[in-house]
Amino acid sequence: MATPAEKHLYPIVNTDVALFTLIDMQLRVLLIRRANRPDPGGWALPGGIIKPEIDHSLEDAARRMLVAKTAVNVPHLEQVMTYSGPHRDPRGWSVSVLFFALLPSDQVSAVAGSKTEATDWANPEKPGRRLSFDHDQMRVAALTALRTKVEHGALPLHLLPARFTLTDVQRACEAIMGRAIDKSSFRRQMKTARDLVPVAGAFVRGAQRPAQVYRAAAGFAF
Amino acid sequence: MATPAEKHLYPIVNTDVALFTLIDMQLRVLLIRRANRPDPGGWALPGGIIKPEIDHSLEDAARRMLVAKTAVNVPHLEQVMTYSGPHRDPRGWSVSVLFFALLPSDQVSAVAGSKTEATDWANPEKPGRRLSFDHDQMRVAALTALRTKVEHGALPLHLLPARFTLTDVQRACEAIMGRAIDKSSFRRQMKTARDLVPVAGAFVRGAQRPAQVYRAAAGFAF
DNA sequence: GCAATAGTGTCTATTAGACAATATGGG
DNA sequence: CCCATATTGTCTAATAGACACTATTGC
Numbered sequence: 001m002a003t004p005a006e007k008h009l010y011p012i013v014n015t016d017v018a019l020f021t022l023i024d025m026q027l028r029v030l031l032i033r034r035a036n037r038p039d040p041g042g043w044a045l046p047g048g049i050i051k052p053e054i055d056h057s058l059e060d061a062a063r064r065m066l067v068a069k070t071a072v073n074v075p076h077l078e079q080v081m082t083y084s085g086p087h088r089d090p091r092g093w094s095v096s097v098l099f100f101a102l103l104p105s106d107q108v109s110a111v112a113g114s115k116t117e118a119t120d121w122a123n124p125e126k127p128g129r130r131l132s133f134d135h136d137q138m139r140v141a142a143l144t145a146l147r148t149k150v151e152h153g154a155l156p157l158h159l160l161p162a163r164f165t166l167t168d169v170q171r172a173c174e175a176i177m178g179r180a181i182d183k184s185s186f187r188r189q190m191k192t193a194r195d196l197v198p199v200a201g202a203f204v205r206g207a208q209r210p211a212q213v214y215r216a217a218a219g220f221a222f
Numbered sequence: 223m224a225t226p227a228e229k230h231l232y233p234i235v236n237t238d239v240a241l242f243t244l245i246d247m248q249l250r251v252l253l254i255r256r257a258n259r260p261d262p263g264g265w266a267l268p269g270g271i272i273k274p275e276i277d278h279s280l281e282d283a284a285r286r287m288l289v290a291k292t293a294v295n296v297p298h299l300e301q302v303m304t305y306s307g308p309h310r311d312p313r314g315w316s317v318s319v320l321f322f323a324l325l326p327s328d329q330v331s332a333v334a335g336s337k338t339e340a341t342d343w344a345n346p347e348k349p350g351r352r353l354s355f356d357h358d359q360m361r362v363a364a365l366t367a368l369r370t371k372v373e374h375g376a377l378p379l380h381l382l383p384a385r386f387t388l389t390d391v392q393r394a395c396e397a398i399m400g401r402a403i404d405k406s407s408f409r410r411q412m413k414t415a416r417d418l419v420p421v422a423g424a425f426v427r428g429a430q431r432p433a434q435v436y437r438a439a440a441g442f443a444f
Numbered sequence: 445g446c447a448a449t450a451g452t453g454t455c456t457a458t459t460a461g462a463c464a465a466t467a468t469g470g471g
Numbered sequence: 472c473c474c475a476t477a478t479t480g481t482c483t484a485a486t487a488g489a490c491a492c493t494a495t496t497g498c
Binding site: 404406407410411425427428429430431432 | 459460461462463464467468469470471
Binding site for chain 2: 010079084085092097
């Protein structure tokens with residue numbers, strides 16, 4: 001442990017992650033009930049203090065902690081903002097790098113909370129409880145960052161299984177944006193999107209006209 | 223000083239700033255010739271290690287270091303990205319929070335380099351030299367962040383004196399974007415911009431029709 | 445046939461770019 | 472008057488939203 005004097009010289013550095021997924025085509029964010037100090041029992045975004053001896057970067061650290069807390073590895077992790085100050089964490093002057101991450105909807109069941117920490121997939125707009133530290137501010141910032149990307153045309157394919165229909169993509173965008181999107185306009189945009197590749201001969205069938213199945217293009221980046 | 227073991231437990235945390243201004247209506251970024259280790263003699267963005275005992279946030283730290291190195295206080299400072307890793311700084315595992323800042327063009331002459339460090343206002347697209355550490359990557363990221371904001375309609379009024387003409391704003395945007403902008407389209411947008419307030423009766427005169435003088439609206443935020 | 449959803453077409457309002465035209469000063 | 476730049480107007484192409492229409496299946 002560092003002495004108090006050293007605490008003044010070296011801030012605590014940690015990462016926090018807003019892990020988004022789709023459950024029943026509704027956008028959800030993962031919250032974890034804290035087992036340890038500070039604020040035991042409080043709900044917070046998953047995160048923790050980085051370990052320079054094993055982490056090669058902040059992204060690596062965030063991914064390591066997500067694997068530790070959820071047992072899943074996410075396909076997309078993206079920096080949102082860095083928070084700082086002497087009082088945001090009761091342990092002292094701290095720096096926290098916030099990421100958002102996307103988890104495919106078909107991997108939600110693979111998420112396992114650790115034995116000492118309960119988990120909850122909360123509505124990111126109305127989580128229904130206050131979050132520890134400044135994590136409410138982080139939640140809003142992460143949601144805004146995600147929406148901004150989708151607003152500007154990025155396709156949230158990492159929230160979907162490997163194969164999906166255009167309707168799936170539209171539902172995902174609607175869940176993120178929190179509003180309905182016109183089908184015709186949306187598909188017009190999809191036609192010019194090079195990220196989508198139709199899977200020849202693959203259709204989703206049901207009590208309606210079959211829907212073309214797509215996959216993400218090779219080299220797709222959210 | 224921390225021992226090597228402590229260095230492994232606590233990363234170095236520092237801030238770096240890409241300080242932009244306009245010189246002869248050309249976009250420039252401030253580089254500082256490093257006086258100390260590591261990489262003495264190298265050119266880099268101004269920055270340094272934060273001091274938790276005096277800094278209340280990373281923004282404060284970045285501002286403090288800018289004042290120390292340039293003797294000017296900037297009207298706008300904005301977070302771009304946080305860089306990290308064990309090798310980006312030879313002193314060990316480090317975290318660096320990058321900001322960009324805007325300096326009004328009429329305050330360039332107030333910038334004073336310290337006695338031990340030379341300064342240069344470089345072209346941010348082609349600085350003409352390699353930068354220390356990962357600062358070339360930072361330079362590109364800061365320029366991109368600035369351009370993205372202006373592309374999306376933000377007015378870079380913090381680069382201009384308190385009073386300016388619409389042509390000044392257009393020239394500033396052109397300098398940032400690196401391309402010509404159509405006068406008519408630009409002014410159409412300005413008409414709907416609530417950030418601009420015409421100064422009644424104030425005109426810039428010359429060998430042509432007088433130009434209306436504007437100021438930033440109260441509460442203007444870049 | 446009917447329900448349900450996939451996929452397409454059409455109209456319109458808005459917007460950005462190109463470019464022309466006009467306005468108003470100094471000299 | 473002439474020059475230079477401010478300011479405005481016009482035309483057009485591209486785009487997004489609203490909404491209607493057609494297509495293809497299971498039952």
